[in-house]
Amino acid sequence: MFTKAAARLAGAAAAATVALGLFSTGAAHADTFIPLPGGEITETLPDGTAVTIRLTDESANISPSMGATPLHRNVWVSGRAEVKVHAEHNGVKLYPGYVVGCQVDISGGGATGGANASSNWEGKGSGGVTSGGNLTxxxxxxxxxxxLQVEGPNAYGEQGYVPAIKFKGQEGSxxxxxxxxxxxxxxxYAQARAFVAVEVTTKFGRSEMRLWGQPFSLG
Known part of the structure; x- marks a missing residue:
């Protein structure tokens, strides 16, 4: 069964954190694979347009220590973010990511890291990545x-990188x-959790929503 959670991008409410994959003393240097449940929500916009967001095939493979020091962790994350708009619209942006926290309730933060992907603005958006980044x-x-970090114009029309794909078809992933x-x-103690942020533009305006994944421990 999927875990359902959602919040607006502005003022997102933090869900109760759940610690998973804690490491025992005898396995401090062993990688830990954590399958995660993902999630699914359907939101109805003010104009009646229904939007379904899914997080599937989610997992994390965690190394609790790198360089034999507790200050370093490494995690390999996998997943799939999907969005479907059940009506005509003027464009969708799909932003997948993770919030990472150190001894704090993980509900937001600044942007850093990323990788490359591609999108087809005229039809069904899609992207895939295998690299990542570092946080301190x-x-x-x-x-x-x-x-993601996709090359394109930012909110001010300047060329740069944005952490999203965009599409005009009904579905994107x-x-x-x-x-x-x-x-x-x-x-x-450190935790992380995945999220899928979506921005939908219709003739009546622009709406933003977010699906949260289940938090997991980094040790």
């Missing part, structure tokens, strides 16, 4: 790791496999 966090800090997320500087 101290106690009480959280940050966002974006799965992004698949990532063994995307590397490294965490440094956190001497305490």
């Amino acid at each position: 966090l101290g106690p009480g800090q959280a940050s966002t790791f974006w799965v 992004v698949t990532w496999a063994d995307s590397t997320l490294g965490l440094e500087g956190c001497a305490g």
Whole structure:
């Protein structure tokens, strides 16, 4: 059964954190594979348009320590983000990512990291990545790791990189496999959780929504 959770991008409510995959003392250097349940929601926009967001095939493979020090962790994350708009619209943006926290309730943060993908603006959007990035966090800090960095104009029309694919068809998806997320500087307890953020534009305006995955422990 999927875990259902959603929040608006602005003022997203943090769900209760659930610690999974804790490491025993005798297996401090062993990788831990964590299958994750993903999730699914259907939101109805103010104009009546229904939008379905799914997070599937989600997992994490965690190394609790790199360089024989508790300040370093490494995780390989995999998953698939899907969105379907059940009506005509003027465009969709799909932003998959992870929030990572060090001794803090993980509900948001800044953007960093990423990888490359592609999109077909005229039809069904799709993307796939296999690389990743690194985060440096101290106690009480959280940050966002974006799965994508797609070349294109930003909100000001300047050429750069955006962490999303965009499409005008009814369906779009992004698949990532063994995307590397490294965490440094956190001497305490660390967690991460996936999210799928979606922005839909219709003739009545623009709406934003987010599906949260289940939190998991980085040790």
